[in-house]
Amino acid sequence: MDALLFMIFAAIAVICGINLVVQTHPISSALSLVGVMGALAALYLLLGGEFIAAAQLVVYAGAIMVLFVFVIMLLNAGAEKKPLLRSWGKYLGAPLLLVFLGMMAYLIQQILPASAPVVFGAFQGGTAAEIGKSLFTVYLLPFEVTSVLILVAILGAIVLARKEVD
Amino acid sequence: MPLGPLPAAVPPSWYLTLSAILFALGVLGFLLRRNIITVFMSIELMLNAVNLSFVTFSYMLKRADGHIFSFFVMVVAAAEAAVGLAIILTVFKNRQTLEIDEVSTLKN
Numbered sequence: 069m070d071a072l073l074f075m076i077f078a079a080i081a082v083i084c085g086i087n088l089v090v091q092t093h094p095i096s097s098a099l100s101l102v103g104v105m106g107a108l109a110a111l112y113l114l115l116g117g118e119f120i121a122a123a124q125l126v127v128y129a130g131a132i133m134v135l136f137v138f139v140i141m142l143l144n145a146g147a148e149k150k151p152l153l154r155s156w157g158k159y160l161g162a163p164l165l166l167v168f169l170g171m172m173a174y175l176i177q178q179i180l181p182a183s184a185p186v187v188f189g190a191f192q193g194g195t196a197a198e199i200g201k202s203l204f205t206v207y208l209l210p211f212e213v214t215s216v217l218i219l220v221a222i223l224g225a226i227v228l229a230r231k232e233v234d
Numbered sequence: 235m236p237l238g239p240l241p242a243a244v245p246p247s248w249y250l251t252l253s254a255i256l257f258a259l260g261v262l263g264f265l266l267r268r269n270i271i272t273v274f275m276s277i278e279l280m281l282n283a284v285n286l287s288f289v290t291f292s293y294m295l296k297r298a299d300g301h302i303f304s305f306f307v308m309v310v311a312a313a314e315a316a317v318g319l320a321i322i323l324t325v326f327k328n329r330q331t332l333e334i335d336e337v338s339t340l341k342n
Binding site: 069070071074075078081082085086088089094097098101104105108111112115116117119120123124127128131132135136139140142143145148161165168169172173176177179180183184185186187190191193194198199202203207210214217218220221222224225226228229 | 241242243244245246247248249250251252254255256258259260261262263265266267268269271272274275276278279282285286289290292293294296297298299301302304305306308309310311312313314315316317319320321322323324326332333
């Protein structure tokens with residue numbers, strides 16, 4: 069059952085990822101990205117990350133993608149006119165990418181040859197209580213620094229978006 | 235990878251391989267696409283792939299630290315999206331284009 073669920077959601081993620089790259093219209097790419105994020109949230113649940121799965125749906129698939137779709141609509145972005153692949157990309161980039169993927173898969177299988185399979189429910193440390201406990205004890209300083217980062221980002225976004233054209 | 239009937243559960247290395255595939259797709263989109271918004275979405279795809287690795291390692295080590303890291307990655311991605319989209323808005327206001335090839339002032 070776990071393997072079947074992994075296969076289904078991994079297939080959704082990969083298909084949506086490919087769709088993101090090959091679609092010419094940005095809104096199609098944005099919807100594909102939402103598909104990837106939803107599939108990844110399901111995989112996080114399989115890995116025992118309840119809090120991260122919920123945060124993935126709320127923050128990524130919710131907030132960030134709404135921002136993207138908003139900007140696409142605001143700028144009235146159309147489809148790309150030029151072809152997807154430049155000549156060097158077709159003959160050099162794609163084979164290199166396949167080689168990179170093959171090496172990554174080989175290395176991963178070599179380094180982790182016989183680890184225990186992922187079973188749903190085997191890891192219970194991903195609940196909101198556990199995350200909150202370590203977030204407010206061990207990782208308190210990074211957490212506070214993050215709040216400053218968010219504040220700076222909000223101010224920067226407002227200043228940049230309000231700048232008048234001269 | 236052993237072929238044959240599907241096992242009841244998959245090893246963590248399959249999750250890491252999926253993460254590598256998604257990361258490579260993000261790199262592909264980043265390098266190939268010309269629309270600045272799609273390039274930006276490819277970056278988000280790469281960040282998501284790295285998050286999957288973090289959560290998988292967290293499962294393997296039976297510790298919640300990987301979840302915290304992926305939480306921080308999400309926060310940084312949110313900040314990056316806000317600032318980046320504001321920059322895209324400003325670029326579009328100044329140049330009326332979303333093609334990255336036409337925004338090449340620093341190149342010449």
